[in-house]
Amino acid sequence: MVAQTAGAPLDSASGVLVAWCRMLYRDATAQDIEAVATLHADSWRRHYRGALADSYLDGDVFSDRRAVWSDRLTQPGPERSTVVAEDDGVVVGFVHTVFDEDPTWGALLDNLHVAHGLKRQGVGRELMGRSAGAVTARTPSTGLYLWVLAQNTAAQGFYGALGGTAVERSFGQPPGGGRPPNLRYAWPDPSVLLVGEAGRVELG
Numbered sequence: 001m002v003a004q005t006a007g008a009p010l011d012s013a014s015g016v017l018v019a020w021c022r023m024l025y026r027d028a029t030a031q032d033i034e035a036v037a038t039l040h041a042d043s044w045r046r047h048y049r050g051a052l053a054d055s056y057l058d059g060d061v062f063s064d065r066r067a068v069w070s071d072r073l074t075q076p077g078p079e080r081s082t083v084v085a086e087d088d089g090v091v092v093g094f095v096h097t098v099f100d101e102d103p104t105w106g107a108l109l110d111n112l113h114v115a116h117g118l119k120r121q122g123v124g125r126e127l128m129g130r131s132a133g134a135v136t137a138r139t140p141s142t143g144l145y146l147w148v149l150a151q152n153t154a155a156q157g158f159y160g161a162l163g164g165t166a167v168e169r170s171f172g173q174p175p176g177g178g179r180p181p182n183l184r185y186a187w188p189d190p191s192v193l194l195v196g197e198a199g200r201v202e203l204g
Contacts, residue, residue: 023123025130028082028094030073035091036084037066043113048174051149056176064175072096083130085114085123092118095127099138105167105186106143107135128162129195136191144190147172150181159185163192 028036041062048057056064072082079100085093093114101108109131114123135144148155150169160166164185171179187193 023092023126024086025083025126026086028073028084032084032091032094033066033069033073036073036082036094037062037069039091039094039113039115040065040069040111042116046116047152047155048149051151051180052174052176052178061176081131081134083127083134085127087118093123093127095131097131097134097144099135100142102145105145105184106139107131107145107190109144109146112146124158125162126195128193132187132190132193136194142190143186143188144193145184145186147182147184150183156183156185163187 044052044061044065045057052061072080076082080096080098082094082096084091094111095109096111098108098110100106109128112124112127112131114127132144135142145167146159146164147170148159149172156166164187166183167186168184170182170184172182173179
């Protein structure tokens with residue numbers, strides 16, 4: 001099922017208005033590989049400086065992300081879900097969820113990225129809701145969690161405003177080398193992330 005936002009409802013998490021554009025949210029397909037990889041690489045270049053090697057961010061990050069998304073989107077499976085946000089035919093955000101990833105914390109929200117020019121316009125909040133909706137539809141009793149860089153305080157503020165709690169600190173092993181500290185944010189009840197139906201037009 002896909003849906004579009006109609007009008008500009010208030011984003012309760014950030015207190016800003018959702019963009020007046022009619023945003024389309026849909027399942028990702030193999031045709032989205034290049035767009036998703038490009039957005040993913042751009043987001044990492046903007047926000048992961050100091051955590052990932054500059055040589056990786058300035059060099060192989062796009063080809064690496066393209067290989068990852070080629071595998072994910074050409075071989076989709078019931079154990080994961082990828083949803084994109086599309087504005088006038090252009091992919092401007094995506095969320096990737098892996099179901100039942102952890103016996104304690106539940107499903108993993110593995111990737112959430114929004115185009116830089118559309119930050120704080122409700123797209124990330126809607127994508128979080130899409131991830132939570134997929135999780136609760138599959139296993140209503142499970143939780144949802146994600147890992148965020150310790151240096152990414154802006155993202156931590158966003159997740160905290162959506163009811164997430166930092167429950168663990170660990171060290172990652174990202175592509176490109178290094179062991180940056182990460183925080184696990186968890187939602188024992190993902191239904192708190194579900195976006196209301198006001199202003200939404202269901203397309204079937």
